Amino acid sequence: MKNTVVVGAQFGDEGKAKITDLLAMDADFITRFQGGSNAGHTVVANGKKYAFHLIPSGILYENKTCMIGAGCVIKPDDLKKEIEDIISQGVSREHFEKCLKISPLAHITMKYHIDIDGYSENELGKNKIGTTKKGIGPTYTDKAKRSGIRVEDLFNKETLSKKLDIILPNKNKVLETVYNLKPYTKEEILAECEQYRAILAPYVDFNWQENLLEAKKNKSILFEGAQGVMLDVDYGTYPYVTSSNPIAGGAGVGASMGPMTIERAIGVFKAYMTRVGKGAFITELQDETGEKLRSIGGEFGVTTGRPRRCGWFDAVSAKYAVLVGGLSEVAITKLDVLDSFEEIKVAVAYKNKITGEITKSYPTDVFTHYDFEPVYETHKGWKQDTSKCKSYDELPNNAKLYLARLEELLGIKITILSVGPDREQTIFID
Ligand code: GDP
Ligand code: IMO
Ligand code: MG
Numbered sequence: 088m089k090n091t092v093v094v095g096a097q098f099g100d101e102g103k104a105k106i107t108d109l110l111a112m113d114a115d116f117i118t119r120f121q122g123g124s125n126a127g128h129t130v131v132a133n134g135k136k137y138a139f140h141l142i143p144s145g146i147l148y149e150n151k152t153c154m155i156g157a158g159c160v161i162k163p164d165d166l167k168k169e170i171e172d173i174i175s176q177g178v179s180r181e182h183f184e185k186c187l188k189i190s191p192l193a194h195i196t197m198k199y200h201i202d203i204d205g206y207s208e209n210e211l212g213k214n215k216i217g218t219t220k221k222g223i224g225p226t227y228t229d230k231a232k233r234s235g236i237r238v239e240d241l242f243n244k245e246t247l248s249k250k251l252d253i254i255l256p257n258k259n260k261v262l263e264t265v266y267n268l269k270p271y272t273k274e275e276i277l278a279e280c281e282q283y284r285a286i287l288a289p290y291v292d293f294n295w296q297e298n299l300l301e302a303k304k305n306k307s308i309l310f311e312g313a314q315g316v317m318l319d320v321d322y323g324t325y326p327y328v329t330s331s332n333p334i335a336g337g338a339g340v341g342a343s344m345g346p347m348t349i350e351r352a353i354g355v356f357k358a359y360m361t362r363v364g365k366g367a368f369i370t371e372l373q374d375e376t377g378e379k380l381r382s383i384g385g386e387f388g389v390t391t392g393r394p395r396r397c398g399w400f401d402a403v404s405a406k407y408a409v410l411v412g413g414l415s416e417v418a419i420t421k422l423d424v425l426d427s428f429e430e431i432k433v434a435v436a437y438k439n440k441i442t443g444e445i446t447k448s449y450p451t452d453v454f455t456h457y458d459f460e461p462v463y464e465t466h467k468g469w470k471q472d473t474s475k476c477k478s479y480d481e482l483p484n485n486a487k488l489y490l491a492r493l494e495e496l497l498g499i500k501i502t503i504l505s506v507g508p509d510r511e512q513t514i515f516i517d
Pocket of ligand 3 (some may be wrong): 131
């Protein structure tokens, strides 16, 4: 298999994990490169449903290395729970100890990051981001501010002690004076770190430089994105975004292997669109049709259980995602969810409600998004069950027309089609 990156191309939850899990079959080395346990990734395999948050979606196979890369942030107790949940579903502890690797350079989400995430959201009131409250923003803030704690620090008492002497006075000042939150003593933080060290110890790959060199030379590598292009901190609907780079370009940085390692970039799109959390969503449907998409698509968050906002496919943002996301191919998921719809709409442009101006370029200032309404193109539904289709040829004609139009609008090929959550409900298009 060519080295491939799989990224979400909308607002997350596109069904990336299903696609990653399938492609992982032909890969040797699967690596997450950004995000943390804000992600909720569902894989249905051998009749069981697994929920992953930080563990790469290739973990269900034998003899593959699954790495949590340097660009990720880790809340060790969340990771522990995730591992225990999967062990309770029949995967052995020895399998995790053999296959799961963690980069010593990944950053640790501390309790104070969770405190700050919660506080900041409350303070923003109606303007809140709607985060997953997993401490993601504050952990990446500390990384950029150069005051973060990395996995490797947990394993070096001297370094950790020196670092805490530098960062803790300022952290406590900020916690107390800005956030009105409780400060931490050095002893408390050391005890927290000791707990985290014990959790992570079986998985940390201190030999990562040799192992990655070997993977680059001899192995098929799959880079697994979390979130989606429209949640990217640089290119998404800023500030209603996550704090990392889910675009394909993020893989080169976050997986420690650089851009030249990547040969294919697959963007995963739902056949419609969803968003969980706040922020403008130009094709959102706050009506019966949106409700129908939510109930047929089972659109509820894996991490927070929140109902997802639903709407039609937005080809304006999708084309933008192809550009800034660096995509070379498309996977369309959840086509089956549209099976019973009389009509299916696609936004092909936006109309400014004030000036009447039509634009096909994505407006990056999201505070102007409420001024726009979608210009829709309407497609006839196919009113047939696609969930058992095994090839492109078996699809109803109207479904083929819909997909052909999406391909035309996006300007790159659809190579994977998903018509249900199971591995078998997938069509690879040559
Ligand atoms: P991710 O975060 O992008 O990996 O996606 P999530 O796991 O959060 O959400 C996708 C949901 O859709 C999961 O419940 C999947 O099992 C399900 N799913 C994936 N592909 C399909 C599909 O083609 N059809 C249907 N009906 N469900 C799908
Ligand atoms: P997967 O990988 C959907 C959203 C949150 C919020 C914003 C910022 O399953 O696609 P954060 O906690 O990251 O600071 O929240 O990003 N968000 C997701 N939405 N799927 C995800 O992950 C998400 N991870 C974060 O709802 O709007
Ligand atoms: Mg998800």
